[in-house]
Amino acid sequence: MTILELSDVCYTYDKGTPEANEALSHIDLKIEKGSMTGLIGHTGCGKSTLLRMLNGLLRPDSGKILLDGKDIWENPKEISKVRFRVGLVMQYPEYQLFDETVRADIAYGPKNMKLDEQEIARRVEAAASFAGLTPDLLDKSPFELSGGQKRRAAIAGVMAMQPEILVLDEPAAGLDPKGREDIFAGLERYRRESGATVIVVSHSMEDMARYCERLIVMNDGAIYMEGTQAQVFGEPEKLMQIGLGVPEVTRLVAKLREGGMPLSPDIYTVEAAKAALLPLLGGERA
Numbered sequence: 001m002t003i004l005e006l007s008d009v010c011y012t013y014d015k016g017t018p019e020a021n022e023a024l025s026h027i028d029l030k031i032e033k034g035s036m037t038g039l040i041g042h043t044g045c046g047k048s049t050l051l052r053m054l055n056g057l058l059r060p061d062s063g064k065i066l067l068d069g070k071d072i073w074e075n076p077k078e079i080s081k082v083r084f085r086v087g088l089v090m091q092y093p094e095y096q097l098f099d100e101t102v103r104a105d106i107a108y109g110p111k112n113m114k115l116d117e118q119e120i121a122r123r124v125e126a127a128a129s130f131a132g133l134t135p136d137l138l139d140k141s142p143f144e145l146s147g148g149q150k151r152r153a154a155i156a157g158v159m160a161m162q163p164e165i166l167v168l169d170e171p172a173a174g175l176d177p178k179g180r181e182d183i184f185a186g187l188e189r190y191r192r193e194s195g196a197t198v199i200v201v202s203h204s205m206e207d208m209a210r211y212c213e214r215l216i217v218m219n220d221g222a223i224y225m226e227g228t229q230a231q232v233f234g235e236p237e238k239l240m241q242i243g244l245g246v247p248e249v250t251r252l253v254a255k256l257r258e259g260g261m262p263l264s265p266d267i268y269t270v271e272a273a274k275a276a277l278l279p280l281l282g283g284e285r286a
């Protein structure tokens with residue numbers, strides 16, 4: 001079932017000036033309810049602009065954004081309600097922490113929603129757990145946290161609003177492999193247990209392959225490719241034309257296949273490669 005649909009959405013920054021810059025050009029897109037969708041593309045191709053459309057921070061010049069089949073701009077006075085339903089975690093959100101304690105920071109969104117104290121407390125704890133923050137961190141000042149912990153606190157703040165759609169702009173940027181893994185694994189658990197739909201921007205094909213069943217590739221303000229992992233990674237030449245590529249492990253498996261190993265072309269993660277290779281290697285040894 002489609003939860004979010006973009007229909008012929010266009011957007012130009014600085015309209016009517018010499019600096020006018022068409023950032024989104026005739027975008028058509030459907031997002032499946034409960035899915036985790038990855039958005040990839042080069043710097044400046046329009047990913048962040050697209051994300052800002054989804055929760056009504058930016059309004060399309062033309063075209064429509066339908067949430068559950070309803071145009072989110074039908075009644076502009078109600079657009080703030082859309083921001084509760086579609087939660088956006090911006091790039092480097094840790095710079096937006098400001099409260100005295102981590103707990104108060106995470107509670108900020110739910111408080112704005114005018115929920116009662118008990119419900120707020122419950123949501124803060126659940127969100128902290130999904131984001132991978134241990135309870136002892138909740139009463140610290142955000143400024144005592146490590147970089148990765150601050151990032152998780154900011155993500156928890158949006159999760160605590162329990163948006164139906166959680167949208168994240170490069171949530172793992174600048175983190176080490178363990179930090180990236182923690183963030184993505186937490187998102188996946190959140191999606192599974194809450195039933196929310198997740199849309200995530202990443203520059204890492206490895207993260208995309210590991211966690212996102214559907215992929216959207218943007219180029220120059222337009223949708224360039226879209227589909228399942230197999231559909232997108234199955235066309236490596238097309239990805240290379242815009243300077244992107246398939247995951248490293250997929251290239252390695254392709255080389256082994258050329259060398260005669262009977263390996264499937266749709267291997268995109270280290271885990272899948274390991275599962276396919278171990279029996280072959282064991283067989284050789286025997």
Ligand SMILES: Nc1ncnc2c1ncn2[C@@H]1O[C@H](COP(=O)(O)OP(=O)(O)OP(=O)(O)O)[C@@H](O)[C@H]1O
Binds near residue numbers: 022023044045048
């Ligand atoms: N506030 C703004 N005013 C004017 N132009 C902007 C603004 N924000 C973005 N742009 C331009 O719109 C285009 C799309 O930018 P956007 O930030 O959406 O790309 P992106 O894919 O998120 O890039 P990155 O990977 O670097 O984050 C770029 O040409 C950018 O320079």
Ligand SMILES: [Mg+2]
Binds near residue numbers: 048049091
């Ligand atoms: Mg961006």
